[in-house]
Amino acid sequence: MNKYNRVVLKLSGEALAGEQGYGIDPKVIQSIAAQVKELVDLDVEVAIVVGAGNIWRGMAGSAQGMDRATADYMGMLATVMNGLALQDGFENIGVETRVQTSIEMRQVAEPYIRRKAIRHLEKKRVVIFAAGTGNPYFSTDTTSALRAAEIEAEVILMAKNNVDGVYNADPRVDPNAKKYETITYMDVLKDGLQVMDSTASSLCMDNNIPLIVFSIMEDGNIKRAVLGEEIGTVVKGK
Template sequence: MFKRVVLKLSGEFLANENGFGISPETSRRLAGLIKDALEGTQVELAIVIGGGNFWRGERNGKGMDAATADYIGMLGTVMNAMALQDAMESVGRPTRVMSSIHMAAVAEPYIRRRAMRHLEKGRVVIFGGGNGAPFFTTDTTSTLRAMEIGADVVLMAKNKVDGVYDSDPRKNPDATRFDALTHQDVVDQRLEVMDATALTLCMDKNLPIVVFDIFQDGNLRRLFAGERVGTLIQS
């Protein structure tokens, strides 16, 4: 059973049906799902959220300075973190946003010990602003924060994909799902779980990863209860 977890969410989970921007209704539905899964557990939850519903550096920033494009994406993650905080608190779950990019009017600066203290007090902590430096994805931020705060696992949330497959199950109906893999298996088979930097960090520090469908009824609660869901990756 996991005590402290980092949940990696896609920014698109907050978006409207076109996959862009923030839908308050969609955000509250996601917040309610997370709140219900936490009820009655002792799990300490930190969240890292992407910014793809606003900006993707390699696509939207084409022709721009690459570092500038990445910083714009980091600002998008702060907007998503604030929106998710609002949704979480609207369903009654105390939440704190911490940003690697200092913007004191809307978020606390990321300080490792302060983040851990929030978790110990039962608050959900949402990390925005990436890791504060360009050229790294929010996958890498998830693994870095997980190691810093002593998390037991990184939960990689997906939509309509219930684990890791040997090929894209949305394109190949005969794709095979893996119940368990090692980090090295993921590298050797070039499976698309997370970016290479993030995966290498997890492998070096033996940090488990679970890939699962967050919108499948009961999955998140079952994970918090220690049940096997999706695909487990560990050394």
């Protein structure tokens, strides 16, 4: 029995790079596609938001003197590349997929239209939301929160490639870091924990959208999260 029937899966760009650390690793795409197919086979409606850290980071470009808005637009275009790679991986194993972009580029993807996205989900198509919100200064974390609210998703699944939940310190640096099983968005904001940026956290908190943070490196974790198994960390509104 599924605990959640409509989800937003947030994938970091770094997750797509695999061990090489940059670009797109076909093996990672295949693994993610297989895991998403498991959800589709359970009749779960899946929307995906993907980052672009494997190709370009707007903040890094800005730090090197590039205009921030220009750097962010470049990052949005990079998310479209990742979205198309995911779409190809999904459709290679028979998962019908649509890419919708916040910046119009009709030759490669549909423009984002909320009602159309919901209709695709109802038809059990995976919908990939690319190009962020279409605005500079907003992250793909914020895109996840915004799209989840718009399509009335029941949860955001934040799949990480280098950590298996939320800790009070960086577990890669501090061996005594404590992992939370559950935590509130207010505590995340108050303690400055690096889960989502503050805009995304506030948006999730205001709209009471739970977030599950877990590792994508273990096959089957996405399905476990949807079935309600206790993995990673659950971030709640209250």
